[in-house]
Amino acid sequence: MNIKLQLKEIQVYIVGHTPPGVDDREVGASGLAEQHNARYLQIVRQYADMIRGQFFGHWHSDTFRIIYNDNDEPVSWIMVTPSITPYRVVGPNNPGLRLYKFDNDTGQIVDYAQYYLNLPEANLGKRANWRLEYNLKEHYELNEVTAASLHDLADRFTQPRHNAFVRYYEANRVSLPREVEEIWGCGGALNGLCALQHYCAVTRLTTRAYSNCVSSYASALASAAARSPSSGSTRLILIIAILIFRR
Template identity: 50%
Template structure:
């Protein structure tokens, strides 16, 4: 009788625990780079805009209506992404993270034109997620915080968030029905130009206060922003050295309550691991852009990401990465497709700093198994864009450096060590174009910073 009562009690406890835990989803979309002037009759030499008939030689290739790797996004590309997102887990989507660079890099319109472009994208997302909150952050191409932007997004943000967003571009969202808090940063204030400004100092003070309060309230936190800490061959340094170091110290200090960090900006699919005394304590995911991307080494297709998480604790359980084969779409119709599922693709038992640290170790090409894992990573990094450029062991090491060495000095030493190893090998493993580009860009940037 006692045994049966114990079993019954255990069943009740397990049942209550399972019903209390709730699985939800959230989208992460980033880097629309919407260009209202894109046209399929455009010229890639003029950013896919209509050429001046008098000044055009007439020799340029045809463009697709869904965009081109050489240019920013067409409206039809972004509308196709919105239509697809509406079909996926719409009943269980809790919110949407929208991490900046809304308008095109080379959009030359005046301020009114830029706000109109942002308004058009806001209206599109409002229709797409009519019953969900979208949490936007500012990218480096977006306008500075203002009353105009505040009014544009006030239907998504509570009063407390609007007050800090209006003046600083940052805010926090307290989830009333769970212990998950969203902290949206203005990473533009971490740049070399802005890092010593009054607003930058206020954001640091605000961030410390918010994280201290979350610790006291036993809340878990998502940190959301445009540009992540660390370095990469596509963007050597987005944060000033001081801001980068301070951000990493902040994350280490509050690692126990940080359930995830989500950024965009790179137009690539990658991740970062943050260490404290060589122990992995936190992680960062960078989602690929909706905009297509062309780079001398690593171009990429448009991407969308859907996260699966525990809505009570904020623990990220998995994500599914979706992509659009842009070349195929322009030949026929836009068919967004599931590219991969994180845990299945890499064979992860969970999403954690330790599991991602172990994955990073496997990206250093050595055994055939490690080589296979790296090639899978590189395929994801490029969002299934086929590249004619190879990526050898030194190139793989550069990716490893970017993932595991987020301090600027540590990253530089890591990349230099790879170059030294090549030299010591007597050029038996010549520099591939990706690594050569990385080394040239990196040292050019160092020279500029020193001057």
């Protein structure tokens, strides 16, 4: 990006295939080389004021990412759209198609409508019936689509007795039937370690930051579990999880 673009106050969308950060399903696998990932994040931080949205795919899942500045303030967001292709190495998904709504004057994204195809039903009936799966703001109870609002949404993933992650996890798999999801998923929407994996993928966009996020939160959970009378099995699960995330 050239500094002249910023001086002209041009507003841009960034559209690409492979996003920065790590795969939310494949335990921290990255799609970009480390130096390219770091350079991309640096550019976005520098020009965050002129970037109206970032749109990627590649992971075949419905998710998002948040980019923070050096003061850990959310400054930009990335939407990762599910694929029409149902195949995926680490787990399938229903086909998905998304329509964004934006403000003509400001270029700001104001909402999107996510559609999906129930693939088992389509195969059985020999007919494709695309349905509205959800609208972003209604589904996640957002007032606006900003880096700050999505940061708050991600924070709710790890809050007890909050349904934000349940809603996210269903969308992440594009309403995959539960019997299929149980084979490929990370333990389900009520699994704390599963929520942690996705939270760290959404908010930590380097492999090192992701690994540190998982380890530090898991250690905190382990400390809390150690004070519980029934902590033995919990500690064992957390230790196994830490080893998996660090491999």
